[in-house]
Amino acid sequence: MRKEIKSSVPADNEIILGILNDSKDILNRLYKTYFPMVLQLVLNNNGNEDDAKDIFQESVIVLYNKVKSGNFELNSKLKTFLYSVCRRLWLKRLNAQSRNVRNIEDFTDIIPVEDDMEKHEEKDRQFTKMEHALKQLGEPCKTIIEDYYLQNRSMQEICEKFGYTNADNAKTQKYKCLQRLKKIFFQS
Amino acid sequence: MKKDIEITNLIDAYLRGELSSAELADFQQQRSTDPAFDLNVVEHENLVGHLTEYGDRVRLTSEMNAIHEEIDVEALKREVKPEPPVIYRLWNKYRVSAAIAATVAMIAVFGTLFSTGYFAQGISSNFTQMRRDINNIKRSQNALIKNISDKPSRGPVNPGQFGGTGFALSANGYIVTNYHVIKGADSVYVQNNAGEVFKVKQIYTDPTYDIAVLQIEDPAFSLASLPYTFKKSASDIGQSVYTIGFPRDDQVYGEGYVSSRNGFAGDTVAYQVSIPVNPGNSGGPLLDTKGNIVGIINGKQTFADGAAFAIKSNYILESIQAISQDSLEKKLVLNKRNTLTGLSRQDQIKKLEPYIFMVKVY
Numbered sequence: 001m002r003k004e005i006k007s008s009v010p011a012d013n014e015i016i017l018g019i020l021n022d023s024k025d026i027l028n029r030l031y032k033t034y035f036p037m038v039l040q041l042v043l044n045n046n047g048n049e050d051d052a053k054d055i056f057q058e059s060v061i062v063l064y065n066k067v068k069s070g071n072f073e074l075n076s077k078l079k080t081f082l083y084s085v086c087r088r089l090w091l092k093r094l095n096a097q098s099r100n101v102r103n104i105e106d107f108t109d110i111i112p113v114e115d116d117m118e119k120h121e122e123k124d125r126q127f128t129k130m131e132h133a134l135k136q137l138g139e140p141c142k143t144i145i146e147d148y149y150l151q152n153r154s155m156q157e158i159c160e161k162f163g164y165t166n167a168d169n170a171k172t173q174k175y176k177c178l179q180r181l182k183k184i185f186f187q188s
Numbered sequence: 189m190k191k192d193i194e195i196t197n198l199i200d201a202y203l204r205g206e207l208s209s210a211e212l213a214d215f216q217q218q219r220s221t222d223p224a225f226d227l228n229v230v231e232h233e234n235l236v237g238h239l240t241e242y243g244d245r246v247r248l249t250s251e252m253n254a255i256h257e258e259i260d261v262e263a264l265k266r267e268v269k270p271e272p273p274v275i276y277r278l279w280n281k282y283r284v285s286a287a288i289a290a291t292v293a294m295i296a297v298f299g300t301l302f303s304t305g306y307f308a309q310g311i312s313s314n315f316t317q318m319r320r321d322i323n324n325i326k327r328s329q330n331a332l333i334k335n336i337s338d339k340p341s342r343g344p345v346n347p348g349q350f351g352g353t354g355f356a357l358s359a360n361g362y363i364v365t366n367y368h369v370i371k372g373a374d375s376v377y378v379q380n381n382a383g384e385v386f387k388v389k390q391i392y393t394d395p396t397y398d399i400a401v402l403q404i405e406d407p408a409f410s411l412a413s414l415p416y417t418f419k420k421s422a423s424d425i426g427q428s429v430y431t432i433g434f435p436r437d438d439q440v441y442g443e444g445y446v447s448s449r450n451g452f453a454g455d456t457v458a459y460q461v462s463i464p465v466n467p468g469n470s471g472g473p474l475l476d477t478k479g480n481i482v483g484i485i486n487g488k489q490t491f492a493d494g495a496a497f498a499i500k501s502n503y504i505l506e507s508i509q510a511i512s513q514d515s516l517e518k519k520l521v522l523n524k525r526n527t528l529t530g531l532s533r534q535d536q537i538k539k540l541e542p543y544i545f546m547v548k549v550y
Contacts, residue, residue, distance in 0.1 A: 024251060031255045039261070040268035049261045057252045061245055123241065130242040149236055150243035152204075175193045182235050 012078040019067045030060065034079060038086045045090065055093070059085040062120045076111045084110040088117055133185040141177035148174060195225070199232045315452045315497075317487045319369045319549075320351035320435065320468035350549040353433040353472035353485070354378060354402065357508070359411040360518045361404035364504060365471030365547050366486050367393050370400050378404065378545035381439055385548075392511045397457055398486050398499060399507045402547075403517070414523035415539045416473075419480040419501045423459065425449060429498075431463060431485055432537065433472030434546035441537060442469070444494070446482075451497040452489060459483055462494040471547060474498045479528025479536055 010029045018026025035056050042052035059082050066072050087110055134142050140162060147153045147161070159170040201207050202215055219226045301307065352369030356362065363378060370376050370390060379385045386409060388402040423429075427446040432439050444463025451458025461474065465488055474483035483498030508520065528536045 027248075027251055028255050031252060032259065035256075035259060036264050036268055039264055043265065043268060049265060053256055057249060057256075060252060061248060064244075064248060065241075126238055127242055127245055130238050134242075145239070146243070148200075149239045150246075171197055172193055175196045178196060178232075178235070182231065185235060185238065 015078060016067055016072065019064055027060075031056075034082050037079070037083060041083070041086060042090055046094065047090065051090070051093070055086050055089050056082075058089055058120075062116055065120065065123055066116060080109050080111055081113070084113045085116065085120075088113055129185060133181055136184050137177065137181055140173075141180065144170075144174055144177050145181060195228060196232070199229055202229070203233065203236055314490050314492075315487050316467075316490050317366070317368045318352075318433075318435075318465050318467050318470035318485060318496075319366070320466075320470075321349075351434060351468050352470040352547040352549070353468065354545045354547045355471075355473040355481075356411060356414060356543040356545070357401065358520055358522065359413050360520075361406070361409045361411075362391070362518075362520050363388060363402045363404065363545060363547075364484065364507075365400050365402065366484065366499075367395050367398045367400045368486070369471050369547055370402070370549055371395075373549040375550050376402060377548045377550075378402070379548060380545055381541045391516065392507065394507045394510070397503045397507060399484070399504060401507065401511065411542065413525075414543060415527040415536075416475065416479050416481055416543075417523055417526045418505055419476065419482045420505065422449070422500065422502070423476065423482045427482070428477050429461060429463065429474050429482060430533070431465070431469065431472045431474050432540060432544050433465070433469035433485065434544075435466035435468035437546070439541060439544060440466075440469075444496075447495070452487070455497075457503055458486065458497045458499050461485075461496045461498050463496050464494075465496045468546075469496075473540075473544065475528075475536075475540075479526055479531070479540075 010026070010033060015026055015030055017023075018030075035052070038056040038059070039049060039052040042055060043049070047055075062085050063078075063082060134145070137145070144158060144162070147158050148155070155167050155170055155174070158164075158174070159167050162170065162173075164170040164173070198207075198215065202212070207215060219229060350369065350373075352365055354363040354365035354369075357364050370393070373390075376388050376390065377385050378388050386404045386406050388404050390400060391403050392399075392401040394400070423446050425446055425448065428443070429446060430441065430443040432441055434440070442464045444461055446459050447462040448460035450456050451460055459474075459482075461483070463474075463485075465472075465485055469485050470487065472485045473481050474485055476482050481501050481504070483500050484504060485496065485498050487497050489495040489497075505522075508522070511520065513519065528539060531539070
């Protein structure tokens with residue numbers, strides 16, 4: 001009944017290193033290596049491919065946050081970690097949809113990931129909060145903030161992009177935007 | 189406010205690492221001495237940290253979406269999809285064979301039933317309708333040829349393909365017989381005891397009660413008034429009955445008794461009668477000792493002794509009432525006077541003879 005998904009698996013430490021270096025190639029290989037496993041899990045437990053995509057991407061985000069926070073100890077196989085996170089996420093989603101979940105059909109070993117899940121949930125909340133705050137901020141503030149803080153553009157570039165007559169105007173604008181964002185983000 | 193903008197820019201520069209070492213030292217100095225400034229820095233740092241995390245996640249998701257696009261999800265799905273339970277797999281594997289087998293079985297069953305005439309029989313294979321199958325066709329053809337070369341006769345002399353019995357309903361030429369006797373007929377003739385043949389037409393047929401009403405076409409045909417009447421009430425078990433029919437070319441008398449209130453397989457339309465009947469008796473009258481018609485012979489059980497069946501007389505009356513009187517050329521009036529009561533059986537039969545006909549079907 002159970003099929004093992006075979007493919008050339010990148011070494012775990014190679015992946016960790018790739019994550020720390022923001023390597024796109026490693027992300028690509030990680031994704032293609034482990035997505036089938038999650039797809040199998042979800043399809044076999046009342047889900048469809050879109051559910052699998054969501055769950056797997058979330059688990060990768062969990063992995064990235066964990067690795068980048070610097071306290072990642074590889075005390076299990078990466079595969080087991082990802083699988084356990086996905087299983088956990090999927091169970092939670094099934095419960096949220098109040099579907100009948102007696103027992104999930106497992107394909108590999110699992111490890112407890114409760115701590116990671118708690119951290120992830122906190123980060124998830126912050127993420128949603130920020131998303132809402134930025135949406136509320138409106139244009140052009142949103143773009144200025146994103147350009148400066150996310151894309152790391154210089155004030156000079158932003159000044160040219162938005163057609164401000166001098167950099168001071170741009171700086172004033174950025175200051176106002178940031179103040180508003182701070183207000184929305186911390187108050188909500 | 190001017191000052192606030194400066195401070196923000198300073199912190200941004202600090203976070204981006206754009207400060208020179210002198211400026212950095214100055215910045216650190218100010219943080220340690222001015223708590224308000226320090227709080228400002230911490231708040232700012234916190235916000236920018238959340239912003240960065242947000243940005244990282246957005247970027248990571250978009251990268252993953254790009255990778256996801258490259259994956260052939262449908263192919264993967266086929267590879268990993270849950271295997272259906274054993275019963276479905278067996279069904280998928282063998283459904284074509286099963287369908288063929290079922291078809292063959294059905295053809296075999298229905299073919300056999302059809303070829304053995306199961307569907308052709310009215311009620312059941314255990315029930316035999318008593319019409320006579322006359323299979324001396326060769327003789328009939330010879331007779332026909334002879335007739336043509338001689339002179340035109342009033343009707344064919346040959347005994348048709350099927351034969352049964354019928355009896356008069358009224359003196360003006362209405363005759364009742366079984367529906368199954370005349371079913372599928374091209375033409376129907378009746379022959380009386382004297383050997384005279386008359387062409388008849390079908391007035392009314394009732395397949396459910398197995399009753400057919402015929403009329404002699406000859407307008408001059410007439411009988412003396414009928415000696416018998418039709419019994420309206422049901423007959424009791426043990427009632428002595430007799431019949432006269434044409435199992436061969438001459439009238440044959442048979443005697444018996446009503447043995448059950450219901451007919452074959454509980455059929456309430458008929459009686460079970462213990463009486464010797466043979467092919468050709470179908471449509472014959474069943475009379476009680478007083479000369480009342482109590483039924484009309486229509487069949488017998490194939491593998492049982494002395495189990496013949498007769499349609500109850502009240503269904504004959506019902507059928508007659510169903511005929512629209514307006515559609516009839518002559519009025520169909522049933523006899524109300526019984527002249528057979530009290531006569532000996534031989535005298536009863538003598539009086540009955542002219543009213544009982546052989547029905548010949550072509």
